[in-house]
Amino acid sequence: MELQLESVALFSLKLAYETEDSSPILRDDLVMGDYQRDVFELLVRRGDVEGIQLKVDECVGLALEAIGGVEKPLGRELRRLAGEFSSREAMEQLDAPLIALRDYLKDIQ
Template identity: 55%
Template sequence: MELTLEAVALFSLKLMHETDGGSPILRDDPAMSDYQRDVFAFELNKGNFDAIQLKVERCLNLALEALGGAHTAMGRELLKLSGDFTQAQTLEQMHPALLTLKGYLKEVQ
């Protein structure tokens, strides 16, 4: 699950920070320092569900902004897809929502 969390964060940050002709954001980029796999693994091992949700929600908010906000078609779709994630009460409920978000963010970047 750590890899999926990291991928959602990476794709979100790519939408926000990458520009045409600019350097791509990679997993070892400083922008990813709080969103790397080992950081998520640490939070998962501690069972810190709220911290994980907060980190991912920050990234999703950046992606929403990059997509033009909630009034655009892509922004509305991101909000719709993120609903299952934000309503998840357990890590088991969170995982399928993360996979859906990862797929969407990968497609729109």
Template identity: 60%
Template sequence: MELLLETVALYSLKLAYETEGHSPILRDDPLMGGCDREVFGLLVRRGDLAGIQAEIGRCLDLALGAVGGLDTVLGRELKRLTENLHAVPTVTQLETSLIALKGYLKNIQ
């Protein structure tokens, strides 16, 4: 689960900050901030659904801005997937929403 959370965060930040011709954003990049596997692991072990949603939501908000916001088709779909993530009632049920987000973010890179 932690790796999946970190991957969604990484794809979000790549979309928001990575530019062609510059060094790619990697997992150990300072931009990852609190969105690394260890932080997510702690949140998962605690069962802190709100904390996980807040951390990943911060990254998804950046990705939403990068695709042009809610006025674009990409933005509306990203918002829908984000809302699905926030509607999940337990940490153990996050995986399906995270897989959908990961696939979507990877495809729109």
């Protein structure tokens, strides 16, 4: 799960900060500091669903801004997928919506 969470963060931050004329954002870049796998690993070990959802929501918010907000079709779908992830209350329920969110972000970045 930690790798999937880190991927959601990475793809979101790529949408928000990466430009065509700059080098690509990588997992070990400074912008990923609060969203690296070890940060998510700690939250997962604690079973901190709210903490995980907060971190993902921060990243998705940046991605939403980058693609024009919820007024755009891409933004509406991203918000829907993020809402499904945020509505889960237990760790066991996070996998499927997390994978859908990760795959969508990967496709649009």
